[in-house]
Amino acid sequence: MKRRIIPRLLLAFCLPCLLSGCWDIKDINKRYLPVVMGICDGKTETYHVTLQVPTVTGTTQILEQEAKSISKALDLIRTKSEKHVDLLHLRLILISEKMAEKGIDDIIDYAIRADDISIKGMVAIVTGDFQKALHHQVGPTPEVSSYDYFSEEAGWTPNVSLVRLWEAYKVSRSYTQDTAIPLVEAGTDTLYEFRGSAIMRNSKMVGTLTPDETLINNIFSEKYTGGTIETAEDASILIKKATVRHRIKWGDSGPQLNSKLHLDIEVSENKQGLSNQEITEEIKTSIEKRGANIIDKLHTLKADVLGIGQLFKPKMTVAQLKEWKERWYPKLQSKIEVEINIRNNIYLKDKLRENNLRM
Amino acid sequence: MTKPMVVMLFIQLHLTAMLSIFTVRILEVTSLAHWEAILLDCVLEMLLVWVYLKGLSRFPGKNMIEIISETTGTWLVRLILLPFAVFLFFHLTLLNRYQIFKINVVLLQDTPLWAITLIYMALPLYAACKGFSVILRISAALFIFYIPFVLFSLFISAHNFDFHNIFPIWDPKMTFLAQPTYYSSLISFSGFLFLGMLSLDKPFKPSRLMLVMIILAFFYLSTVYVPLLIFSEEVAITFQYPNVLASDTIDLEWVVFDWLPTFSVVSSTGLGILEAATTLWTATTLIKKLFLPINEVWIASGLTLAMFLLSMLVRNSSDLNHFLLMNSIPGIYSMLVLPLAVALSGLWKRRASA
Incomplete structure (x- = not known):
């Protein structure tokens, strides 16, 4: 028995030499x-x-x-x-x-x-x-x-x-x-x-x-929140949560997309003391307009940056998939609708000016 | 030798197979509705395992070689099982080679292939010489240590899933059936063949293994669908090791997880060594009982040496691919003929005794 232990030990000691991976070592x-x-x-x-x-x-x-x-x-x-x-x-x-x-x-x-x-x-x-x-x-x-x-x-x-x-x-x-x-x-x-x-x-x-368009683009791809958006009337908002719901339809003329963007926002600056109602309206029209602009721009460039083709995957055959960027994406009809929910005005109340008048 | 340990080994052999060539094969054969191809494979294996176990259950305490030779005689059983021996030998060589190429690409770029091969040969040889009960104990230990890593490296990338990539989900024509490559994916389901070599006194009840195989079917689906959901079909098809790359798409700041493919490769390597040990043991036992009744240490050493030399001859991955396809012929033969031969022997025995 003793005689067999020595060669075995020797064999066992050979393995760590291989295991060390000496060929790849570099301090x-x-x-x-x-x-x-x-x-x-x-x-x-x-x-x-x-x-x-x-x-x-x-x-x-x-x-x-x-x-x-x-x-x-x-x-x-x-x-x-x-x-x-x-x-x-x-x-x-x-x-x-x-x-x-x-x-x-x-x-x-x-x-x-x-x-x-x-x-x-x-x-x-x-x-x-x-x-x-x-x-x-x-x-x-x-x-x-x-x-x-x-x-x-x-x-x-x-x-x-x-x-x-x-x-x-x-x-x-x-x-x-x-x-x-x-x-x-x-x-x-x-x-x-x-x-x-x-x-x-x-x-x-x-x-x-542009950086502004990138932010809107990011919101539409539902990826990122926390960005600040300025409106024309001296108010700024912070986006807390963005969810997008897409409704897809494949009609006779090609793909149709209705997107509903739901934003939870906070009012971070309000220089003219607009009411939340007014801010909501303004943000809604402004984002809808900017969104439509970006989509137009991407359409003319034939670049599906928003990955809309992914949404239509369930409706397409393999042959249609291969033609998406060339044939179907330019034909896409899309509509954007924005819903705004103002979560809060952080430490201040809504309708500051009216409250001041009452005093 | 307890049954839970055998089940553990059974699971791990399947995991090895699915983590190696399986994903690439399935992605190659069809561009849509991959689940059809995968589940068809799974159902076929379930059927074969059921037939195999039913046949074995009529002969408690005997292994498949004794069972078949009882009805057919020595020469016929040698003829029937020769392709099985050929399959085992090449399966071992080629899958080892596949793993070694993968290690070379992902982990050890400068280490010569023969050095990695040497370790890959030494450990299974040692285990196979020690016998099946040692392999079972290794498998139980690996099961506890490795399965968390396997699951981790498989599902870590779930954050990047885009479920739209599942579509198109339905392929009414099942075009993959016309592809010869599809049938070679069946080899990834050959992990049940060792069950016939065990000579169990109380054979397995098929129903219990069926449950295990349903869980395995889920893993077979995930290995293909993880890269598919991340990269989409047209992109995943371009990768040589889709699962390795899928695990690299996650960015964790913690430095241990800086190079996630390591987890994927190390876990599949550990499982690969276990599979090599089991296959080597099966081949050694088969050759000892049927062709060369000498000490198994000599047979195992001879096989290992031959394998080492042969695997050095596979010099590139396209050759390897070609050989893997060729070897699926004896592979599919063994997967079909072994269960059938055992089941028919069972029927023969019942008729003879009746």
């Missing part, structure tokens, strides 16, 4: 961990890839390279850098506006295919000076990372649209959806300035939504 202090990747047109080559690497001292190190493909550019960056470049923590991909107009299919495909980039990373398009936006550093708060701007756990607000890599990939191939990717510019007092969203049609940028 953390021997790695660059970029969090932001910027991609724009190169001067001489197809792509100009920029990596932002946060350093221990709080500054950001920039690695840049031009090449015919993104992976070649990364390969060249790895060649010239002292440490291993590891994309595991890449959280934000910034694409220049010019590139987005030509189409971002190749970039998204690369990011999904790459085995070291997580598909939950975010995508944004940079308008204006691309290099300035990437080399931009904000002095007093060194711990700020540029992807905090988009993080739902950090500085993100409902005005900003939010698109993850997998969502961008999904809509680039989907029959029934398009998307709006956030549009940013180098900021003055902060890292980025929000400039609205880029309307993508089949992963080509075809137009823009």
Whole structure:
């Protein structure tokens, strides 16, 4: 028995050697961990890839390279850098506006295919000076990372649209959806300035939504609440809850959509002392109008940013699904109706002016 | 050897199969109404298991090899079970290879394939040499440790479901039936075959396993529908490992969950090793009883070595796909013939004794 124990022990000790995965080991202090990747047109080559690497001292190190493909550019960056470049923590991909107009299919495909980039990373398009936006550093708060701007756990607000890599990939191939990717510019007092969203049609940028339109768009896609809306008559409201109910019908002329948007709001500013009734009316007409405008705009661009095609999936055959963006979406007749419920006026009462008069 | 442990192993073998090639296969065969294809598979397996268990219940304390050879004689039983042995051997090689490719893509990009394969061979070999009761005990332990991870990695992405992607929900023509690939998806339901090798004194009642299989049908549906609901059909079809990617769509700030695909791959790897151990044990027992009556340690070691060399020869994923399709022929043969042969032997015995 004793004789057999020794070879067994030896065998057992061999296994941990294999298990350690020695081939993949690279110490953390021997790695660059970029969090932001910027991609724009190169001067001489197809792509100009920029990596932002946060350093221990709080500054950001920039690695840049031009090449015919993104992976070649990364390969060249790895060649010239002292440490291993590891994309595991890449959280934000910034694409220049010019590139987005030509189409971002190749970039998204690369990011999904790459085995070291997580598909939950975010995508944004940079308008204006691309290099300035990437080399931009904000002095007093060194711990700020540029992807905090988009993080739902950090500085993100409902005005900003939010698109993850997998969502961008999904809509680039989907029959029934398009998307709006956030549009940013180098900021003055902060890292980025929000400039609205880029309307993508089949992963080509075809137009823009202003920040206000983006907020309305976000409300309609039922995603985000907490944004502030101003009305013409010097009153501001906060949106607490937004629910949308869609009624779909497939008539002889094509798809028909009736949407009912129900908003729970709070009045946050009321300079002229309007009654809640008046504010309700005003907000209702204003949102209905803005909504109709956006829908018209998206219609003319043939971009189904709101994902209305998804709603019609139950009514369509496979053949119709494939024709949605080209044939059926332009024929869509849609109507929006807004219902407003003013939850409260926060610490003040309704009809302030009338109360004052009584005193 | 207790029955709950056998049930645990039964569940885990099915989970392994559904987490490996199954999702891709089902997504490939049809573009709409995937549930029809999945449930048809499930019903077929239930039917086969019922026939198998009914047949086995007439022969308490005997395994399937003894049962069939009782009625047919030694040479015929060798002929009948030869495709089963072939299926087991290639099934083991190819599914291991599939897992190893997956580990290589998702987890260990720089580790050479032979090193991963070596671990994948060593652990099942050890378990198979120790015998079936050890495999059962491992399976009970893995069941407690791994099933939460499997469920976690499968359903974590529920937040991103878009239920509109379920449509179109009805396919009256069942076009998938015309696709040969569809029949290869049946291989993912071959996890019941080991039941015949157990020589139980008190055989299983079919009704109890039926309940387990209804629960499993739900999991088969979820493995396909999770990526489908997130990405929609036209997008999910482009992925090599849809379930792994589906679990990566969730962004949790907590650093442990930073790389969620790890959970998915590690849990399916753990289950894969268990499946390899069971398959190796089944193949070893089969070869020992039918073809080569020598010590099972030698048979198991020989099989493992052959498997190691053979799996090194599968050099790319399109070859692997091709071989998996080829191996579904002996696979479907075993799934149909084994239960039928056992059931017919039971009928024969009753007629002879009457």
